[in-house]
Structure formats: structure tokens, C-alpha cells
Amino acid sequence: MSDKVVLYDKSERIATVTLNRPDQLNAWTGQMDMEYRAAMAEAEEDSDVRVIIVTGAGERGFCAGADMSLLSDLTSGGVSGSSITGDGSAVREVQLGDDVRDDFKQQYSFPMGMKKPVICAVNGAAVGLGLVHTLYCDVRFASEKAKFSTTFAQRGLIAEYGLAWLLPRLIGRNAAMDMLLTARIVKADEAKSMGLVSEVYPAGELMDKVREYAGYIVDHCSPRSLGIIKRMTNNAQFETLEESCQIALTEMGESLGTEHFKEGVMSFMERRAPAFPDV
Numbered sequence: 001m002s003d004k005v006v007l008y009d010k011s012e013r014i015a016t017v018t019l020n021r022p023d024q025l026n027a028w029t030g031q032m033d034m035e036y037r038a039a040m041a042e043a044e045e046d047s048d049v050r051v052i053i054v055t056g057a058g059e060r061g062f063c064a065g066a067d068m069s070l071l072s073d074l075t076s077g078g079v080s081g082s083s084i085t086g087d088g089s090a091v092r093e094v095q096l097g098d099d100v101r102d103d104f105k106q107q108y109s110f111p112m113g114m115k116k117p118v119i120c121a122v123n124g125a126a127v128g129l130g131l132v133h134t135l136y137c138d139v140r141f142a143s144e145k146a147k148f149s150t151t152f153a154q155r156g157l158i159a160e161y162g163l164a165w166l167l168p169r170l171i172g173r174n175a176a177m178d179m180l181l182t183a184r185i186v187k188a189d190e191a192k193s194m195g196l197v198s199e200v201y202p203a204g205e206l207m208d209k210v211r212e213y214a215g216y217i218v219d220h221c222s223p224r225s226l227g228i229i230k231r232m233t234n235n236a237q238f239e240t241l242e243e244s245c246q247i248a249l250t251e252m253g254e255s256l257g258t259e260h261f262k263e264g265v266m267s268f269m270e271r272r273a274p275a276f277p278d279v
Contacts, residue, residue, distance in 0.1 A: 006035035015043035025061025041092035047278045051214040055121035065128025115227035121210040122146040142197040146188040154183040222260040
């Protein structure tokens with residue numbers, strides 16, 4: 001068994017980042033924090049990767065939040081917060097461009113600032129910090145065994161890491177306040193009904209279905225378009241409609257002169273799969 005707490009795999013232009021402490025429901029530690037950032041950086045920098053999947057090992061937990069033994073020690077001053085969030089000494093960090101808003105350069109919001117789509121396969125419990133990580137991904141799918149909870153109000157904590165801003169935008173204020181104020185468990189089917197996840201699959205089918213979804217993006221979509229659409233959509237939350245329309249006009253004009261646009265049109269006309277160049 002690997003001693004790494006985050007595993008990295010690449011095949012068919014899809015990178016899979018797996019939290020790997022299944023016996024502890026993939027509870028978060030400082031070491032996991034550093035390895036996670038390094039794995040995400042590797043995927044973002046590799047031109048052969050077009051889509052990133054984040055998941056957890058096993059079928060019981062995606063990430064059960066911060067490791068409870070560390071939280072217990074924090075109450076007595078036995079460890080510092082860096083034991084959970086890392087000490088900043090990761091081998092690799094995701095390098096985000098100067099054009100990326102500071103909003104997407106915060107401690108755990110950085111996946112929103114990455115150019116590549118980040119898809120979350122929630123295989124089990126995603127609570128507390130684990131829930132935070134799922135929400136900063138672009139699209140979420142869940143196993144029927146998945147469970148979601150904010151947990152913070154039941155631990156004497158607050159809505160951490162931007163959750164108070166993000167969760168209402170994803171599922172609406174009423175549903176978000178329900179999850180935040182009660183910290184109750186939300187099962188997979190309810191998560192789908194409130195829009196927290198896109199689809200729910202049997203546990204044994206989750207990764208195949210998510211890879212199929214990721215593979216569709218790889219085979220049909222321009223990586224240049226993906227990065228720009230992701231940036232436009234995330235930035236639009238801070239823009240007026242007029243600003244969003246003007247940015248769209250500028251981006252449209254620039255896209256018309258690219259090889260990606262030419263290939264997109266020609267592949268459609270010739271009734272074949274597109275062969276978009278790397279970016």
C-alpha cells in the first residue's frame with residue numbers, strides 16, 4: 001500500500017487525484033494538504049491533461065473533514081493549525097496567472113482559478129472541510145453512499161473557507177442556511193434534488209460514470225474554450241450584466257481568429273471528431 005496520502009494517476013488525458021486515507025475516511029491532515037496541492041499543480045501544468053477528477057479512496061468517505069485527533073489537540077493547544085492546513089512548504093503549488101482574481105487564490109478556492117475543469121466524484125462522506133473541497137470543484141457527482149454536512153455549528157466553529165459566500169450561490173440561500181444552521185446530514189438523493197450534485201450513481205459505477213463524463217469533454221471540447229468559459233463564469237459573479245456582455249464580445253472576437261474555432265467548425269462540417277490543439 002502506498003504511503004502517500006494523495007494518489008495521482010493520468011490516463012486518456014484525464015488526471016485523477018485521490019485522497020488516500022480510507023481507514024480514516026480520508027480525513028484531512030497537513031501532509032494531505034501539501035500532497036493535494038502538488039497533485040493539482042501537476043495536473044494543471046501538464047499539457048496532456050485536459051480534465052481533472054478529484055475523489056477519495058474507498059467507499060465510505062470522500063473526506064470526513066479535518067482529522068479529529070488534530071482538532072482534539074487544537075483544543076488543548078497541542079498542535080498548530082498548520083497540522084491541518086499545511087505549513088506552506090508544499091513541493092508544488094498551483095501557479096495561477098496574474099489575470100486570476102484574488103478571490104480564487106484563497107486557501108482552498110484555487111481550483112476555481114485553474115484553467116482546467118475539476119470534477120468531483122464524491123464517493124462517501126463529505127463533511128466540514130471535505131464539503132468545502134467538493135464545492136470548489138466545477139461539477140460534482142455522487143455515489144449513493146455519499147453524505148454531506150457542514151458540521152461547523154455542531155463543533156463550535158463557523159462557516160469556514162468562504163462557505164458562507166459559496167454555498168448560497170450553489171444551492172440558494174434557504175437550502176444553504178438549512179445546511180449551515182443545523183449541520184445535519186444530507187444524503188445523496190437530497191443533495192441531487194437541491195442541486196448540490198449533478199447525478200447520483202451506484203457506488204460501483206461512480207468512477208466509470210465520472211470518467212465517461214470527463215472523457216466526453218476531452219473528446220468534444222476545446223481546451224482553450226474550457227479555460228475561458230470557466231474564467232468568464234466564475235468572474236461573472238462579481239460583474240454587472242453589461243460588463244459580462246462586453247467581456248463576452250471581446251472574447252468572441254478573439255476566439256474567431258484561433259485554430260480552435262477553425263477546427264471546431266471544420267470537424268462539424270466534415271462530420272468527424274475534433275482534434276483541438278493543446279494550449
